[in-house]
Amino acid sequence: MMDNKTYMKISNLKTTSDGNNIKLSAIVDSEQLGNKELWFSIPKKYEQGLCKSRMDGFLVGMLFPAMRHGENIHVEGCISAQLLSNLNQYVIPMLMTFLPACKRIMITAVETSTERFDCSGVGTGFSGGVDSFCTFFDHYELENNTENRINSLIFLNVGSNGPGRTDEELMAAYNKFCSRYAYLRKFPEELGLDFIPLDSNLHSFHPWGHQLTHSLTTISAVLVMQNIYRKYFYASGGLSYLELYKFHDLLLKKDTALIDPMLLPLLSTESLAFVSDGTQFTRVEKILRIIDYEPVQRYLNVCVHDSESHENCSVCSKCCRTLMTLNSIGKLETFSQLFDIGKYKKRAEFLYLCQQVVLQNKDPFARNSIKLAKKNNVKLPSFVVSYLLVLLINFTRAWIPPTISSKIKSFLTT
Numbered sequence: 001m002m003d004n005k006t007y008m009k010i011s012n013l014k015t016t017s018d019g020n021n022i023k024l025s026a027i028v029d030s031e032q033l034g035n036k037e038l039w040f041s042i043p044k045k046y047e048q049g050l051c052k053s054r055m056d057g058f059l060v061g062m063l064f065p066a067m068r069h070g071e072n073i074h075v076e077g078c079i080s081a082q083l084l085s086n087l088n089q090y091v092i093p094m095l096m097t098f099l100p101a102c103k104r105i106m107i108t109a110v111e112t113s114t115e116r117f118d119c120s121g122v123g124t125g126f127s128g129g130v131d132s133f134c135t136f137f138d139h140y141e142l143e144n145n146t147e148n149r150i151n152s153l154i155f156l157n158v159g160s161n162g163p164g165r166t167d168e169e170l171m172a173a174y175n176k177f178c179s180r181y182a183y184l185r186k187f188p189e190e191l192g193l194d195f196i197p198l199d200s201n202l203h204s205f206h207p208w209g210h211q212l213t214h215s216l217t218t219i220s221a222v223l224v225m226q227n228i229y230r231k232y233f234y235a236s237g238g239l240s241y242l243e244l245y246k247f248h249d250l251l252l253k254k255d256t257a258l259i260d261p262m263l264l265p266l267l268s269t270e271s272l273a274f275v276s277d278g279t280q281f282t283r284v285e286k287i288l289r290i291i292d293y294e295p296v297q298r299y300l301n302v303c304v305h306d307s308e309s310h311e312n313c314s315v316c317s318k319c320c321r322t323l324m325t326l327n328s329i330g331k332l333e334t335f336s337q338l339f340d341i342g343k344y345k346k347r348a349e350f351l352y353l354c355q356q357v358v359l360q361n362k363d364p365f366a367r368n369s370i371k372l373a374k375k376n377n378v379k380l381p382s383f384v385v386s387y388l389l390v391l392l393i394n395f396t397r398a399w400i401p402p403t404i405s406s407k408i409k410s411f412l413t414t
């Protein structure tokens with residue numbers, strides 16, 4: 001059905017090698033985006049995992065850009081029959097419902113296949129974060145069934161290390177990917193597990209930001225490794241089933257995490273099953289679950305600070321959220337190797353507590369953090385003090401030059 005819509009062609013699947021790495025690429029030819037190569041690259045020693053016979057990963061990676069531009073997709077290559085059918089019937093209408101400005105499109109492919117690859121990999125991504133550690137702990141340490149036990153880890157560069165809208169951004173994201181990988185690899189090495197670094201330029205096709213389409217970009221890259229994985233646990237973004245339902249307006253049009261439990265099974269193929277894991281817990285429940293797992297105390301990495309370093313900054317929103325929970329259960333000092341506790345106490349804690357007090361009825365993360373603090377008799381600022389301080393900080397941020405407002409902020413919070 002190539003109607004009067006413009007369309008996107010994905011073709012020329014090929015592998016090239018530079019000696020150390022092997023690259024699988026295809027040409028994306030679109031009236032809106034021009035003619036551009038989309039590629040995925042891994043170290044040569046993992047080459048047997050690359051799916052060279054189907055273009056499933058390329059199709060899922062380009063699905064959202066094509067829908068944003070209203071372009072039908074035609075794949076000049078082979079696609080999983082199950083995936084193609086599910087995309088056209090269910091996924092496209094689902095994305096139109098939950099993500100902004102998505103247009104209805106139709107996907108066609110020259111060839112479909114129901115082949116099941118001969119592989120035994122059970123995988124998940126490892127980032128050192130709470131969600132990733134919780135999925136790993138449950139399906140590696142606690143898992144007795146070998147059918148479900150994780151036996152391979154992967155680390156992707158498809159957006160989580162920074163945006164890729166320009167060559168400079170792509171290079172900065174690549175550098176962060178390398179620095180985080182070099183740090184995190186020690187943990188899989190200890191356990192004797194593969195930790196596959198997969199680089200890509202997929203994020204250059206997703207200028208809307210990682211959060212909006214992270215499920216699609218991640219699944220895209222994992223499908224490229226379909227010759228190794230038969231099951232893949234995708235760690236949820238930190239909200240429980242009930243919280244996804246109750247606070248759906250927080251994520252609607254902003255984050256595919258809202259629809260992961262519905263979306264992921266539909267991105268599975270005859271050969272690889274995706275499982276949305278972790279939604280059975282709240283974030284606080286996850287932290288309590290993994291807190292005594294010793295590697296967490298050496299590798300926990302939650303920071304979202306915008307720098308090239310992989311280290312926890314101890315003052316960004318995610319560092320603060322984690323440290324508030326650790327403080328509530330009396331475990332701050334256990335993590336003093338990974339966080340600068342003094343910096344958190346001096347520069348961030350009071351204002352962060354005030355923000356959580358103010359947000360507790362609107363934000364599920366704040367609500368759970370406050371509930372845990374109260375349960376453990378942690379002293380919290382009153383609502384009136386919190387409200388006034390947050391108001392004042394917001395006012396200085398909006399109306400006073402940043403250099404002066406940050407001085408006022410540090411005066412008010414120390």
Ligand SMILES: [Zn+2]
Nearest residue numbers: 303313316319
């Ligand atoms: Zn941080």
